[in-house]
Ligand code: HEC
């Protein structure tokens with residue numbers, strides 16, 4: 001009532017505040033647009049300094065570096081691994097060690113073996129080769145992974161696709177291209193060498209647009225400053241036996257519409273080893289979640305925070321060290337916000353802490369639900385009885401993973417991420433309730449025994465992983481196959 005009275009009394013004043021606020025926002029966005037346009041003009045002058053002519057798909061970043069030394073040098077800095085923020089940064093952390101619950105959540109899937117926090121683009125290939133998830137294929141035909149896994153790691157991917165055909169590329173095994181895919185995420189992933197415009201090099205993104213009835217070729221520059229990233233930082237899956245890389249956006253880009261897409265397609269990433277649930281693994285829906293947040297809705301793009309402008313004398317250029325924007329607050333947040341560094345940092349951490357608070361609860365309750373479901377199976381439950389439990393488990397874990405796997409989401413779209421987490425928690429409890437009902441029907445009473453999963457090792461032992469064997473095989477692969485790949489690439493000049 002008091003508020004209503006206040007509004008009525010001060011209607012005039014409030015209208016002015018609203019009006020003023022709108023002007024400020026429009027002004028800020030105007031500045032942004034003006035600065036982008038001004039930049040285009042400056043770029044034109046850069047072309048007169050071209051030293052080498054780049055033709056075709058040039059995946060060797062060093063060659064581009066000849067023409068664009070500033071962008072190249074900052075791109076090289078993605079090799080840095082010294083920046084740590086409260087929850088992110090480029091220091092590698094063993095996530096399974098920090099949160100052993102995840103081992104149980106991914107039981108039966110390669111992520112339960114090995115999962116480290118991401119770091120800069122320069123490490124994309126090394127991290128992939130070294131991960132236990134890619135296994136130890138000793139021949140080009142051996143698995144476990146398909147060539148599709150290379151798709152978001154290197155500019156050699158569009159080069160090879162042009163060479164062998166898109167479908168043919170995806171349908172091979174990962175090891176088939178080890179000696180070809182050797183340059184980490186770089187210039188040809190995002191640029192057309194003729195005019196340095198942003199170029200969408202990945203067919204999966206253009207195809208997803210087409211199925212949504214949109215033409216990606218009609219995107220504005222500001223949209224392309226996000227779409228460049230949406231080639232990789234998105235949710236995707238490997239469709240059919242040909243493992244065709246596909247974005248599940250046909251019904252929309254929210255957690256629910258993508259789930260509907262997968263449910264209708266009858267798609268399953270793997271069957272959970274304990275609960276036998278047909279599971280979905282979320283990848284990293286950074287782009288989709290970002291779009292639902294306050295900054296995207298005010299017209300910002302990824303590059304506005306992750307590629308801030310830098311100056312070198314009179315030349316202004318885009319910082320190509322793609323990293324947490326907290327490393328350069330004065331050039332990122334502070335280029336738009338009049339606030340203190342401390343406050344801006346605090347906003348980010350507050351959003352993150354609030355989401356992570358619920359995340360930690362979800363992980364514990366989800367583990368319980370999987371273990372209870374296993375207990376029901378062990379006590380003779382049948383498929384019909386288990387159906388509602390598994391349905392809830394699939395939905396709960398999909399939501400948890402979707403929100404967690406997008407590492408920036410708790411800041412990019414705090415409200416949406418909290419909403420998703422809340423549903424994940426709700427569905428985890430519902431799954432537990434349904435599992436208890438099944439146990440009751442089976443006449444099983446008392447507490448369901450819970451395993452000791454207080455460390456990564458204990459959790460991996462509980463789900464039946466032979467880590468020693470996996471590591472030994474990987475070491476053989478690392479010391480024999482990888483040096484062969486590198487040598488072959490060097491002698492064919494694919495790698496400089
Ligand atoms: C992940 C995508 C991505 C990669 C990889 C990338 N760029 Fe860029 N680059 C961009 C974006 C986004 C812009 C800003 C475009 C705009 O605003 O029109 C940009 C701008 C540029 C420009 C225009 C001038 C400027 O600095 O704004 C040059 C030149 C350039 N990049 C060179 C390179 C070189 C050289 C490499 C490889 C070492 C590279 N880029 C790798 C996304 C990328």
Ligand code: HEC
Nearest residue numbers: 089090118119120123124127152228229232302306322323
């Ligand atoms: C060709 C695929 C690809 C493109 C395009 C791409 N990324 Fe990445 N990005 C990756 C991969 C793969 C990693 C993880 C590398 C690792 O951990 O070894 C990564 C990691 C990152 C990280 C984490 C770095 C850290 O220090 O932890 C950030 C931030 C990031 N990317 C931002 C962007 C932005 C912004 C764009 C668009 C301008 C973009 N990326 C475009 C594939 C890509």
Ligand code: HEC
Nearest residue numbers: 085088089229233286287290295300301302305324407408
């Ligand atoms: C308004 C600024 C802003 C925009 C725009 C933005 N981000 Fe971020 N991003 C952040 C902040 C802040 C973090 C959290 C960094 C931290 O915790 O250190 C972050 C984190 C990330 C991370 C995880 C980084 C890490 O160290 O592991 C990735 C990946 C990422 N963003 C990608 C993107 C992509 C892709 C887009 C566009 C679709 C985008 N961001 C748009 C501010 C932004």
Ligand code: HEC
Nearest residue numbers: 028032294298300304305325332333335336344345347348
């Ligand atoms: C290119 C300009 C730009 C950059 C860079 C930028 N912001 Fe913003 N930010 C905006 C605009 C515009 C809004 C919306 C303002 C409004 O509605 O009052 C906003 C809103 C916010 C809000 C309020 C969000 C909400 O829920 O409405 C926070 C918090 C914020 N920004 C923090 C940051 C931080 C932290 C960074 C750096 C990582 C950053 N911003 C970088 C332009 C920017």
